[in-house]
Structures are given as C-alpha cells and as structure tokens.
Amino acid sequence: MTDLSVARPCRLEINGKSYVADLPPCVTLLDLLRERLDLTGTKKGCDHGQCGACTVLVDGKRVKSCLIFAVSIPDAKVITIEGLGSEGHLHPMQQAFIDRDAFQCGYCTPGQIMSAIALLEEGHTQSREEIREFMSGNLCRCGAYNGIIDAIEQVIAQQQKNRTGEAA
Amino acid sequence: MTVISTTIGQSVSRIDGFAKVTGQARYAAEPHPSGMLYGVIVNSPIARGRIETIREEAARAVPGVVEIMTHLNRPHTALFEKSYVDGLGVPGSPYRPLHDGEIRFNGQPVAVVFAETFEAAREAAMLMEVDYERWPHNADFEVALHQKYMPEKPRSNYVPPKSRGKAAEAYALSPIKVEGHYHLAPEHHNPMEMHATTVIVEDDGKFTVWDKTQGPQAVQAYLTSALSLSKDQVRVRNPYVGGAFGSGLRAQHNVFLAALAAKMLKRSVRVSLTRQQMFTHVFRPEAIMDIALGATPDGTLQSMIVEGVTDTSRFEHNMENLVVWGLINYKCPNATADYKVVPRDTYTSSDMRAPGAATGVNLFEMAIDEMAYACSMDPLTFRLHNYSDIDAMHDMPLTSKALREAMLQGAERFGWQNRPMTPGKMRDGKELIGWGMATGIWDAMFSPTSARARLTADGRLHIATAASDIGTGTYTILAQTASEAFNIPLDQIDIELGDSTLPQCPTEGGSWTAASAGAAVWLACQSLREKLFKTLGKNSNISAWLTEGLRHNTVVLQDGFLKNTDGDEAFEMSLRDALSLTGQTELEVEETAKPGLRGTISQMRKARFTHSAVFCEVRVDEELGIVRVTRLVNAVAAGRIMNPKTAASQVRGAMVMATGMALHEESLMDERVGRFMNHNFSEYHIPAHADIPDMDVLFVNEEDTEVSPLGIKGVGEIGMCGTAAAIANAIFHATGRRHYNLPIVPGD
Structure with a gap:
C-alpha cells in the first residue's frame, strides 16, 4: 500500500563520523539528526523551511535540514551545532553569541550560529544592513536580532585582526 | 552585613x-526514553458539530502504528469539569481534550495516532477519516460584537475600570475633541519551539513529563487533577523553554494527550505540535477600542472615555485589562471606561506578552498623539503636561514613577528636540521620514x-x-x-x-x-x-x-x-x-x-507599575507605502535592574514583537470554516533580521524600596507597551495620515 517503509541506503558523514543505514525515504535530514541520532541541537521550528532553526552545513553550505531527505544527499558532509568547536574550545561564533547576548530562549540559536558561520564564508558581511538581509532566513521570536548582528561583527573583527596579525 | x-x-x-x-540544552521534545512512541494529533476541520464516525482502517494499516486514541477508547479521566481548571483562572467550562464527540472549535484534536516512528505516525494521521455532523458556528468577530457581554464571574486578575467625574458631560463641553475607533488583529505567540510534551514512563510506573510550559507546578497540578493521578505519580520538567510569551501559561492539550496516552499504553510517548497546529490553540484576542478624548486648547485633558471589547471562546470567558491604562496613567478630572467580551466558536484567546496592556496602552497612546496634534502641542510636551504622579484611576499613590525622567532622557537620546511639528516635513528621496513617541506602563507584581x-x-x-x-x-x-x-x-x-x-x-x-x-x-x-x-x-x-x-x-x-x-x-x-x-x-x-506586614499594607495603599518612553523613526516609501522602522529608543523605569545586558535584551525582544504588532502580525480568520488560515511563517510574518534596526534601550534610575523586597519591578512585558504606538505615531508624522488598525499595512 505504501512505499514509505521501503528503506533505501543512506550514507553520510555527520560531524566527522560516518553514518550508514537503510532509511525510509521520507525521513528528513532534520528528523534523522533529532530522532534517530539524538543530535537534538538542530531544532525544528516549522518543518517547512520558513524559520531557519534547523540550519546545518552540508558540504560547507548552509541548508535547512527539514527540506532535505536524508537519503537524497549520498556521501555529503554534514556539520551540526554539535560538530562545532570542541570541549572547552567554543567556536568563535558560539563565544560571540554568549558575549553579545545574541539569544534568549536559545531555540533558534544553533540555526543562527550555523547560518552565521556560512554567511562569513559567503562574504555578505559588508555592512550591518547586508548581514541583516542575509540572516533573514533565520527567525528569532525572542527578538535577539541586534545581539546576533553584534556577535557576527565581533567574529568578523577578530578574523580581520588575526589576518592583520598574520600579515605582520 | x-x-x-x-x-x-x-x-x-x-x-x-x-x-x-x-x-x-534539552527542550521538551528532546529526551529519548527507550521504546518511546510518537503521537501525531488529528484536528477537526470544522468549528462546531459532532463526530459521527471515525474510520481508522487505513491509518492502522501503516506499519509501525501502535494505537489510535480517540474519545471512544481513551482511558478514564476526571469526572467533574472543575478538575480540568488550570492555574490561569479563566472562568467558564475548560476544554477537555477527547472528552466526547462534540466539536467546539476548528483544530480541536479528535484523535492521536501513536507509532514507533514519527514518519509512520504522521502518515497514519493523514489517513484518518472522520465524518462530522456540522452545526452552525460563528467565527466572525464583527457578527460576534452583537453578543458582547460581561462575564458574571470575572477572571481573578481582572481590574474593573473605575470612573471619575462626569466624563460624558465634560466631553460634550470640551472645546477640543478627538474620537477614534481602533482595532487590533488577533496574534499568535509563535515561540520558535512548538508546544511539545515527552512523557517518560519510569520503571516504577511514574511519569516524568517534559513539557513546554511556563509553570511546571501548574502543569503537575493540572495533570494529577484532570487525569485522576496521585500527586507523586507526576513530575513535570522544563529546564529549557524555547520561548512562550504566554502560550505556556495554560496546560496545553499536547501535555494532557501525551499523559493520557502514557496512562493508556503504559509506554513513554511524545506529542509535538506542528507549526500549523500552533494556530489551533491560544492567541492574543482580537480587540476593538473606542476612545474619545476631550481637552482645552492649552492641552489639558478634560475627559477620557474608553470602551473596549476582546474576543473569547463560546466555552470560556477570557478577559483582559484592556481599557484601564490611560485612566491610571493620565491626570484628567473626568474619565470612564467599559469593557466587554464577545464569544466566537474558536479556541479560547489567552494571555500574550503584556496581555491587555499591549493592546490597550498602544491603542490609547495613538489616541493621545492625535489629541496632542489637535491641541497643536508637541506629543512629548502634551504628555508631560497631563502627567499624573499617582494612579489616577484608583486615586492611589505609587511606589515610584520615573516616567518623567524616562521621557526626558529618551527624548534627549533620540534627538527629539530637532523634530518638526508638522507631519511630512522630513524626507530622503522617495522616502518620507517620521518621528513618533509613546509611553508604556505595565504592572510591577510580586x-x-x-x-x-x-x-x-x-x-x-x-x-x-x-x-x-x-x-x-x-x-x-x-x-x-x-x-x-x-x-x-x-x-x-x-x-x-x-x-x-x-x-x-x-x-x-x-x-x-x-x-x-x-x-x-x-x-x-x-x-x-x-x-x-x-x-x-x-x-x-x-x-x-x-x-x-x-x-x-x-x-x-x-x-x-x-x-x-x-x-x-x-x-x-x-x-x-x-x-x-x-x-x-x-x-x-x-x-x-x-510581602510581609509592611509589604501587604503597602500593596493595599500604593499602586505599582513599570513605565517607559519609546521614541521611533520610520521611513515610508511614498510610492509603495512600505514602512521601515529605522530607529527605536526605549527609556525604561523599572526599579532595580539586576543585569543590564539581559534586561536590555528582554526589552529589545518585546520591542521586536511590538514591531510585529504595528506592522506585520495578523492572524486571518476564514469565517466560513472558523480557522486561522495563515498558519505558517510565510503567511504570518514575524519580524525578521531585516525588519529590525539597532535599538537603544536605556534604564532610568529608579530606586524603589517598596515595590518588592529587592526593589525589582521586572522587564518582561514593558517593551511591548508603547512601542507599537510610537511606530504608528511616527507613521502619522511621516505621512500626515492617521491609522486606527494594527497592523498598519500598505494600502490601508
């Protein structure tokens, strides 16, 4: 009656670890992470690609994991909030979010952080306005928007300082 | 010491x-007890009627489906209706999920499908077939207005408006009058985390309930009462809550249904709502306010008449303190107010951030702005001129009120003194620029x-x-x-x-x-x-x-x-x-x-409020009518500030939500089916990064030894109060046109 229970092969690298399993094709990357791998740092806020809470990096690009079927991206490298930094060494963006009070309830925060990290790679950071425009896919109902922009600018400033330091 | x-x-x-x-940080839907079942709710597509038949065959055939819970097979719950009353104290008949086959609102849960995986439960829920006998309903606010009433037993926190002087006569005699018919659209809380419950059935059979709530003890009391469980049977946890803004004040149906299923199946279960289902429970009520103000040409208020209405369900009488704020906050010898609710065949409206005041203060402050202009007076000067040092409605002194200082310090930070009085005088290319202000007030409770x-x-x-x-x-x-x-x-x-x-x-x-x-x-x-x-x-x-x-x-x-x-x-x-x-x-x-003896005496003799003054700059595209908020300054007088960093975030967050109230947020009802139709983030717009400018929050020094033991007043709601009005008033200053409906959308 239904094909949904017919599992298909799923091969991913998640936070540096290999994941291989047969999965029903309707399992989203988000539900795979949250419900089958206990990686609950990636959040579900709408399941429709409208809020950005589920943002993860797939092959270095920010994507909404609720819009991707896990079996549809074979061999992709997935990085979630749990894959950032290491014990005792926060990623600079994570630290900046704490420093700048860039969250309140914390629910959209992993998505904002993953999105912000990708944003820096994309280079759309010439002004606060540009950062706002390119972060607008990540909603925050607590309204921590000012702090998020401050945090992103803090990391940009650190990177520039580091670059200047290296050049010198 | x-x-x-x-x-x-x-x-x-x-x-x-x-x-x-x-x-x-683990939120309500994130613990993973072994053997847990996933529950997906099936909602009624009709607003009123009765379930005739439920056909479960197709749903049960989905591999992995374990049980389907409906009103026909649910386990025993409390016999008496009063056992379902929760801590919020809304009078009426509380909604009892899966109690019987009667449908009282669109979106009402009619079944919950439980399966080994989320995907199976979701698929099976879509295959459920339910036939209904449809009864007439009304979900039209305008139609409901004809049935407005005052509940016999008001909500426990309801503050009845208190009249002073002779408002009608004074209004008739006032040389300067303004009247406005104001409207606020219903809004949904939409915390980023959807409401969810995970019930862990422990080895000894006890329930550890992870619920998205603002009150774990209230939910614990509700579950033990409604499900007839012993007190030590249920422990409720919510160490992290992904926002709530009032949506977690009441025990929502997901927690009841999850615990009911755990009782029935003796297995751990999770019930999460979808974003769409987040529009099937609480919302900020739709509101109408008629405000009439009278003044003398020197800008002295002579009369204030406020009439307000909010909506509730057919079964509960939700009420707000909607109409009292102007009467409390302004000196004016004659004032009266009246409040009623109207019933609709929807779920019961409920408290959303600064309930009553978010609506009542903002709409009233829009009227004050219009009156200031009618008196040809700067809106800040007008407010200072009609300033009250007491709770003018109850004729009670206040523990403190540094609103004057907030207005002056906020004005200075914003640069208000450079503002031209006449609207439409500032522009940048095709954008009209406007500056507006408003004040805010909210309870300081202990x-x-x-x-x-x-x-x-x-x-x-x-x-x-x-x-x-x-x-x-x-x-x-x-x-x-x-x-x-x-x-x-x-x-x-x-x-x-x-x-x-x-x-x-x-x-x-x-x-x-x-x-x-x-x-x-x-x-x-x-x-x-x-x-x-x-x-x-x-x-x-x-x-x-x-x-x-x-x-x-x-x-x-x-x-x-x-x-x-x-x-x-x-x-x-x-x-x-x-x-x-x-x-x-x-x-x-x-x-x-x-509060202690001194505190109790103080509570009887003195009123206690938080205050704020909000200043706003908007830019309005002259051709498209699109409004952008480009600057916001909020000066807050809230007693002792425990942590300026997190307190400012609280205030800014409420200002973001108030920006939504002013410009974006509107739950749209299809009256024919009685359902809020724009139930997702692309059609119900909450402010995004690009909508929000840098916001400046300053805290005015306000030492208050009486308001609470540590002199704290609280800052969670105050940012809601006044901000939407400051935006609306800035739009008037940009365009010269008054708006009486929130949100203000292009084309209005």
Whole structure:
C-alpha cells in the first residue's frame, strides 16, 4: 500500500563520523539528526523551511535540514551545532553569541550560529544592513536580532585582526 | 552585613549560554526514553458539530502504528469539569481534550495516532477519516460584537475600570475633541519551539513529563487533577523553554494527550505540535477600542472615555485589562471606561506578552498623539503636561514613577528636540521620514515564592526553585542574586529551575519572576549563612579567631571564604573547610519570600507599575507605502535592574514583537470554516533580521524600596507597551495620515 517503509541506503558523514543505514525515504535530514541520532541541537521550528532553526552545513553550505531527505544527499558532509568547536574550545561564533547576548530562549540559536558561520564564508558581511538581509532566513521570536548582528561583527573583527596579525 | 560583592546590577553573560550555543540544552521534545512512541494529533476541520464516525482502517494499516486514541477508547479521566481548571483562572467550562464527540472549535484534536516512528505516525494521521455532523458556528468577530457581554464571574486578575467625574458631560463641553475607533488583529505567540510534551514512563510506573510550559507546578497540578493521578505519580520538567510569551501559561492539550496516552499504553510517548497546529490553540484576542478624548486648547485633558471589547471562546470567558491604562496613567478630572467580551466558536484567546496592556496602552497612546496634534502641542510636551504622579484611576499613590525622567532622557537620546511639528516635513528621496513617541506602563507584581539554598561538601552553593527560564535570563539573575547574598563567586553557584519537585514558585509570567524568585533566593542565602554560622558556633573544636569572630559578629562571607574583619591578623577559611568543620556533608535551608506586614499594607495603599518612553523613526516609501522602522529608543523605569545586558535584551525582544504588532502580525480568520488560515511563517510574518534596526534601550534610575523586597519591578512585558504606538505615531508624522488598525499595512 505504501512505499514509505521501503528503506533505501543512506550514507553520510555527520560531524566527522560516518553514518550508514537503510532509511525510509521520507525521513528528513532534520528528523534523522533529532530522532534517530539524538543530535537534538538542530531544532525544528516549522518543518517547512520558513524559520531557519534547523540550519546545518552540508558540504560547507548552509541548508535547512527539514527540506532535505536524508537519503537524497549520498556521501555529503554534514556539520551540526554539535560538530562545532570542541570541549572547552567554543567556536568563535558560539563565544560571540554568549558575549553579545545574541539569544534568549536559545531555540533558534544553533540555526543562527550555523547560518552565521556560512554567511562569513559567503562574504555578505559588508555592512550591518547586508548581514541583516542575509540572516533573514533565520527567525528569532525572542527578538535577539541586534545581539546576533553584534556577535557576527565581533567574529568578523577578530578574523580581520588575526589576518592583520598574520600579515605582520 | 556589608555588601562587598557587587554582582547584582552587572552585565553578566548568561550562565545557561554554554548549553544553548552548543546544542546541549534539552527542550521538551528532546529526551529519548527507550521504546518511546510518537503521537501525531488529528484536528477537526470544522468549528462546531459532532463526530459521527471515525474510520481508522487505513491509518492502522501503516506499519509501525501502535494505537489510535480517540474519545471512544481513551482511558478514564476526571469526572467533574472543575478538575480540568488550570492555574490561569479563566472562568467558564475548560476544554477537555477527547472528552466526547462534540466539536467546539476548528483544530480541536479528535484523535492521536501513536507509532514507533514519527514518519509512520504522521502518515497514519493523514489517513484518518472522520465524518462530522456540522452545526452552525460563528467565527466572525464583527457578527460576534452583537453578543458582547460581561462575564458574571470575572477572571481573578481582572481590574474593573473605575470612573471619575462626569466624563460624558465634560466631553460634550470640551472645546477640543478627538474620537477614534481602533482595532487590533488577533496574534499568535509563535515561540520558535512548538508546544511539545515527552512523557517518560519510569520503571516504577511514574511519569516524568517534559513539557513546554511556563509553570511546571501548574502543569503537575493540572495533570494529577484532570487525569485522576496521585500527586507523586507526576513530575513535570522544563529546564529549557524555547520561548512562550504566554502560550505556556495554560496546560496545553499536547501535555494532557501525551499523559493520557502514557496512562493508556503504559509506554513513554511524545506529542509535538506542528507549526500549523500552533494556530489551533491560544492567541492574543482580537480587540476593538473606542476612545474619545476631550481637552482645552492649552492641552489639558478634560475627559477620557474608553470602551473596549476582546474576543473569547463560546466555552470560556477570557478577559483582559484592556481599557484601564490611560485612566491610571493620565491626570484628567473626568474619565470612564467599559469593557466587554464577545464569544466566537474558536479556541479560547489567552494571555500574550503584556496581555491587555499591549493592546490597550498602544491603542490609547495613538489616541493621545492625535489629541496632542489637535491641541497643536508637541506629543512629548502634551504628555508631560497631563502627567499624573499617582494612579489616577484608583486615586492611589505609587511606589515610584520615573516616567518623567524616562521621557526626558529618551527624548534627549533620540534627538527629539530637532523634530518638526508638522507631519511630512522630513524626507530622503522617495522616502518620507517620521518621528513618533509613546509611553508604556505595565504592572510591577510580586508573588510569594520559595527557594532552597544548599551548601555542599565541595564548597558549592546550589539554588533551587520551580521557576521557568523561558529566555528571560532567570538562571543568570538568580545566580547573581545568590552570589551577592552569599558573597560567593558566580562560578561556585549552581541554579536548578524548571522542575515541579523544587520549592514552590508561581508560573512564570507577568514580569513577576525576577522580583519574586529573586527575593526568595536572597532570603534563602541569608538564612543559609546564619545557619552556617550558628552550626559552626556550636563546634568547640574550631580555631580561636573563628570562635571569637562568630561570638562578636565580625565574621563575614567574602568571595566564597569566611573571613574575620576584626583584629590585625587576617584569618580566612574556605567554605569547603567550614562545612567540614560543621561535621555535616551539606547544609540546606528553604525559605519563602512573602510581602510581609509592611509589604501587604503597602500593596493595599500604593499602586505599582513599570513605565517607559519609546521614541521611533520610520521611513515610508511614498510610492509603495512600505514602512521601515529605522530607529527605536526605549527609556525604561523599572526599579532595580539586576543585569543590564539581559534586561536590555528582554526589552529589545518585546520591542521586536511590538514591531510585529504595528506592522506585520495578523492572524486571518476564514469565517466560513472558523480557522486561522495563515498558519505558517510565510503567511504570518514575524519580524525578521531585516525588519529590525539597532535599538537603544536605556534604564532610568529608579530606586524603589517598596515595590518588592529587592526593589525589582521586572522587564518582561514593558517593551511591548508603547512601542507599537510610537511606530504608528511616527507613521502619522511621516505621512500626515492617521491609522486606527494594527497592523498598519500598505494600502490601508
């Protein structure tokens, strides 16, 4: 009656670890992470690609994991909030979010952080306005928007300082 | 005791920050008990009627489906309706999920499908077939207006409006009159985390319920009462709450259904709502306010007449304090107000951030702006001219009101003195620029609260109370409070919240948690210090300096050490060593902060409010009518500010939500089916990054020794109050056109 229970092969690298399993094709990357791998740092806020809470990096690009079927991206490298930094060494963006009070309830925060990290790679950071425009896919109902922009600018400033330091 | 540490009032970063930026913080839908079933709710597509038949065959055929719970097979629940009344105290007949086959609102759960996987449960839920007998309904607010009424028994927190003077006569005689018919669209809370419950059935059969709530003890009480469970059967936890803004004040149907299923299946279950289903329960009521103001040409208010209506369901009488705010906040010899509710065949509206005031203050402040213009007076000058130093409605003095200072300091920060009075005078290319302002007011409340303080063998201080940190910074400010009260570094403190088994704390809301839980923690820490000193004093084997010091009250706690302040030689001892000297492995106290006799007398004789002054710049595209908010300044007078960093975030967050109220948020009802149709984030727009400018929040110095034990007023709601009006007033200043409906959308 239904094909949904017919599992298909799923091969991913998640936070540096290999994941291989047969999965029903309707399992989203988000539900795979949250419900089958206990990686609950990636959040579900709408399941429709409208809020950005589920943002993860797939092959270095920010994507909404609720819009991707896990079996549809074979061999992709997935990085979630749990894959950032290491014990005792926060990623600079994570630290900046704490420093700048860039969250309140914390629910959209992993998505904002993953999105912000990708944003820096994309280079759309010439002004606060540009950062706002390119972060607008990540909603925050607590309204921590000012702090998020401050945090992103803090990391940009650190990177520039580091670059200047290296050049010198 | 001399307070040496100065932790309170410092911009400390959130102590729960690490857990939140690493994804380690676990929310309601995130524990994974073994053997857990996933529940997906099936909702009624009709607003009123009766379930005729339920056909489950197709759903049950989906592999992995374990059970389908409906009103026909659900286990026993409490017999009497009153057992389903929750802590919010909304009068009427509480909604009882899956109680019977009657449909009272569109979106009402009619079944819950449980399966081994989420995907199977979701698929099966879509295959459920339910036939209904449809009954006539009304979901049209305009039609409902003809049925407005005053509930016989009002909500317990309802403040009846109190008239003064002769408002109608004074209005008729006023040389300057303005009248407005104002409207606010219904809004949905839409916290980023959807409502969800995970019930863990423990080995002994007890339930540990992870629920998205603002009140774990309220949910615990509700579940034991409604499901006829014994009191120790249920423990409710909510250590992290992904926002709520009022949606977690009531026990929502997901928690009832999840616990009911756990009772039925004797298995751990999870029930999560979808974003669409988040539009099937609570919302900020739609509102109408008719405001008539009379004044003399010198800008002196002579009369205020306010009539307001909000909507509720057919079965409960939700009420708001909608119409009183202007009467409280403005000096005016004649004033009257009236409030009614109207019934619709929907779920019951409920409290959303600054309930009553978010609507009532903003709409009233739009009317005040119009009156200032009718008197040819600067809106700030007009407000200062009609300033009241008392609660003008109850003719009661206030514990404090630094609104004047807030208005002046906010105006200076914004540069208000450079504002041209005449609208439409500022432009940049095709954009019209407008500057507007408004004031805000919200209750400053305090509720008796208990807290536990425990010193452990490792020298750490553990604080526990059943408060909820819904993003409000409660973990952090309670740590600061404990740090100062016990004079111990922040990193030696653990805070435990969000658990119904912890000392009693009222449901988080209304901006009262900081004042209430803060006072309880302060008291518990003081009491623990006394207990430590007393216990040590009984020990004859301690050093002479300590014996002498304790006898002469010269021993203090400082930076996590006991120190002697007397004598030439400096003696000190770590808390760990001190505790081991007591011969005990830990010392513990629990204290309850109450207003006390003085506080109770003060509460009867004095009114208590938080105030603010908001200044806004907008740019309006002359051709497209698109409004952008480009600057916001909010000067807040809220008593003692525990942590300027997190407090400013609270205020800014509410200003973002108020921007949504002014420009974006509108739940659109299809009256034919009685359903809010724009039930997703692309059609219900909440402000995004690009909608929000840099916001400037300043806190006005306001020492208030009466409002609560620590002089705290709370800052959770105040940013909602006034901000939407400042935006609306700025739009008028840009365009010269008044708007009476919120949100203000292009084309209005």
